[in-house]
Amino acid sequence: MSSLISDVIPADAPDRALREAAAERAAGLAVPSPELEVWRYSRIAELDLSASSPAAVRTTVTGAEQVPVADPALIAELVAGMSVHDVFDELNAAYHRTVAISVPAGKVLADPIVVTHHVEGGTAEHGVALYPRLVVHGGADSEFTVIERFESSDDTYAVVVPRLLVHASQAARVSYLGVNLLGANTWQLGHQQSTGERDSTTLLGTVALGGDYARVRTDARVTGQGASTKQVALYYADGNQMHDFRTLQDHMAPKTNSDLLFKGAVQNTAKSVYTGLIRIRENARGSVAFQTNRNLTLSEGAWAESVPNLDIQTNDVKCSHASTVGPVDDEQRFYLESRGIPPEVAERLIVLGFFDDVLNLLPVSSAGTLRADLRARVAEKLQHREPDEVSR
């Protein structure tokens, strides 16, 4: 493994020793077993890591001119606090290409910073493994949005293993949106972490439309009193895709708030998994946490799993979770059809309506063009069904 480091990372990289150590550790670790709860229902057993060679990801950034270059010492300190769970975290530590964004205290950015990862280079014979890392630091009382896009073509054979670290300092308002527009032969194994200090607000948004097997694990921690965090996701898997989400709302301080709304659709023979945990620690009295996951199964052969969990270690908290999996409601369908609307149009209205609240919660400032684009992509996906597989 360590010999590969030379191919991807320059010999004079300042963190070379750290990378080599991580690569050594990774070499001793196996791909996780689906027997583990956090990988249950996943397609991880299909992964052959040796089929893909580490490569450098091409990343472009727009909007970064709004902020000064991040202080390397600050970023190193944040990275040192990142949790490491498995071989993918170690591989990312070894091969990462990092984009670091630090918004100074008190600064409010008018436009989002957009980070785009162009996943490319892999073929069916020689796949590539890419390890982008995005570190986002919001100084005290700052306010801004970062959008991270993942793109690849359908003929790109790649495994992308992104890590995200978001840190909101006191009273900072940090919004993040990850958009998966990956091609049909790209895997994604993402791991996201956020921490929110006192009175901060973090919003972590996810849109997953692409990829073959695309997974995001998100650990959202509120560490300071009065901090709040919100997670929102829209996912839609068709063909043989699988979207897989594992979320944690971790309350580590008193009077903290968390909210989560994940809405997904599956069709054809696609699958989705959502498992989420609300953890309210012993010192987090007076906290409020909500978690909602709703899934539409749009074809008979599609499958969605939803597993909410609670771990409440103190009294004086307000918590609720809800989860649903099912087809389009017959009464809604008949109502629209009784107005003369053809079935496929009625269903498009209902499905877009289903996603409407999530779309409105996504941190999108640019006059809603992304929102309109996402609606168009959802409507386009709906057409990829044969009439006889529509679930009724």
Add this chain to the structure above:
Amino acid sequence: MSTLEIKGLVASVAGKQILNGIDLVVRSGEVHAVMGPNGAGKSTLSAVVMGKPGYEVHAGEVLLDGVDLLAMPAWQRAQAGLHLVLQYPSEVPGVGLADMLAEAYRARGRSTDDLVTDVAAEAERINFPVALLDRSLNVDLSGGEKKRNETLQLALLQPKIAILDELDSGLDIDALRDCARRVEAATNETGLGVLAITHYNRLLEELHPDHVHILVKGRIVASGGPELADQLERDGYEAFSGGEAADETAATSALDDLFAI
């Protein structure tokens, strides 16, 4: 001039026969009231005629201007000129009234250029608060607001024949009056034919039917003019049930006897 003909309609839901041979003819400009007690088959009649999935037709015909409606799915029946005002219109989160009407217009090949102004004008006419027009369909609307919304859609889509399924349920007297007057106006302005299905007399005080039919146990047991509704108000459904209600009483008594042993 349009005609809805229901001939010898026999239908069941979930394996249970509910309609036992219904005959009705509704022409443009006419208002027919079908009155019946709970369980008589009122909602089944509206669902079967509109084409709601889950109902099975065993015999009979439903024709609109001679066209066989039973051969069509609901959306084609609507395009053919039939409309159903639902007793409990569904909430459709994230779908606005204008979005829905725009698709309903497009499906009929109608221009949507004047849709927004038309909706606003109708909303004012039916006293539907303009502020509610941006809400998702029926979400967070009161009973009266839902029925005003239903009536607004009826007015804009301008069907030939409308079935009102218990328009009077769940709304206050002001909303009832506004909705009934708008429907009555449509019978004069666009020649709308109306089949109003209802449990109570109070809708008819506003809607002024030309014909009243009494539906009991899936059959029309009496038909007449508006005076029939007055007679019903006075004597109750029992007077129209005849031997059939007695049959059921007998059967129930026999069961009671059985359990008494």
